[in-house]
Amino acid sequence: MNKILVNGHEKSSVDARDRGLQYGDGIFETIAYKNGQLQLWNEHMQRMQHSAERLSLSQVDEALWLDDIKKLNLSNDAVIKLTLTRGVSGRGYAYGNNDVTCRISAVYSWPEYTESNSLGVTACLCETPVSVNSALAGIKHLNRLDNVLARNEWSDSHIAEGFMLDHSLHIIEGTMSNVFCVLDDEIYTPSLENSGVAGVMRQHVMNLADINNIPVNVIDISEQNFLQMDSIFITNSLIGIWPVTKILSGDQQYNFTIAEQVKTMQTSLNDSLSA
Numbered sequence: 001m002n003k004i005l006v007n008g009h010e011k012s013s014v015d016a017r018d019r020g021l022q023y024g025d026g027i028f029e030t031i032a033y034k035n036g037q038l039q040l041w042n043e044h045m046q047r048m049q050h051s052a053e054r055l056s057l058s059q060v061d062e063a064l065w066l067d068d069i070k071k072l073n074l075s076n077d078a079v080i081k082l083t084l085t086r087g088v089s090g091r092g093y094a095y096g097n098n099d100v101t102c103r104i105s106a107v108y109s110w111p112e113y114t115e116s117n118s119l120g121v122t123a124c125l126c127e128t129p130v131s132v133n134s135a136l137a138g139i140k141h142l143n144r145l146d147n148v149l150a151r152n153e154w155s156d157s158h159i160a161e162g163f164m165l166d167h168s169l170h171i172i173e174g175t176m177s178n179v180f181c182v183l184d185d186e187i188y189t190p191s192l193e194n195s196g197v198a199g200v201m202r203q204h205v206m207n208l209a210d211i212n213n214i215p216v217n218v219i220d221i222s223e224q225n226f227l228q229m230d231s232i233f234i235t236n237s238l239i240g241i242w243p244v245t246k247i248l249s250g251d252q253q254y255n256f257t258i259a260e261q262v263k264t265m266q267t268s269l270n271d272s273l274s275a
Helices: 019-023 041-054 062-071 115-119 145-151 200-211 260-274
Strands: 003-006 026-034 078-085 102-109 121-125 159-165 171-174 178-183 186-190 216-219 231-236 240-249 252-255
Touching (some): 019 078, 026 041, 041 078, 041 200, 062 078, 115 240, 121 231, 145 159, 159 240, 171 186, 178 200, 186 200, 200 216, 200 231, 231 260
Parallel strands (some): 121 159, 121 240, 186 216
Antiparallel strands (some): 003 102, 078 102, 159 171, 171 178, 178 186, 178 231, 231 240, 240 252
């Protein structure tokens, strides 16, 4: 099903001078296309606009993205990836005020996630730390080497995700997900003021928790406190909510239950996406 458009034209390559390739100078969004709908489309567009503003990238009209998606000829469930780079420039980090951005729209087959993942997955703690940089915190930018290194720390197919910490040993995120915990009937999620990606699904889940009158606390969570939580679950735009029932750390194994709050959030999320 893979198909790629560059600035609206079907092709599979970009200019070798593109700053996205040279420096990771750009942003991207990963969007679920399910049951004929682009899920959380408005939220993705809002984050892309906000991220572009923070990086001083020229905005792309939403209509252009939608036109690209129409050209992708979607039929079955699929993954849409929208990438915006600063475009072509010469050597050196400085960019010009008149740089023309590069717009890349791609469709990929829906991943074959195991249905049982919604009933609980196994995760591990990664050794690769998250880079701390408040100027980039929250943005889904193209420089994802931290996540690449962390994800390749394991090859066991039974491990669905790995958790990444900062240098102060605070849990920040998963390699592909945001992290939530439940303790004493309240939900906790790591602060992303200095590192990590503020996921669209993360914010959607926080909004749903508010609707369901479940308190959400955004705080620093130490590794020690993280492993003592009652329940843990992860989120992203493709997986929705997966409870984590087991975490591996070296030769240690930590087991977790699935709290009622997690089940409530799963039901509420499914309802919101099918409405």
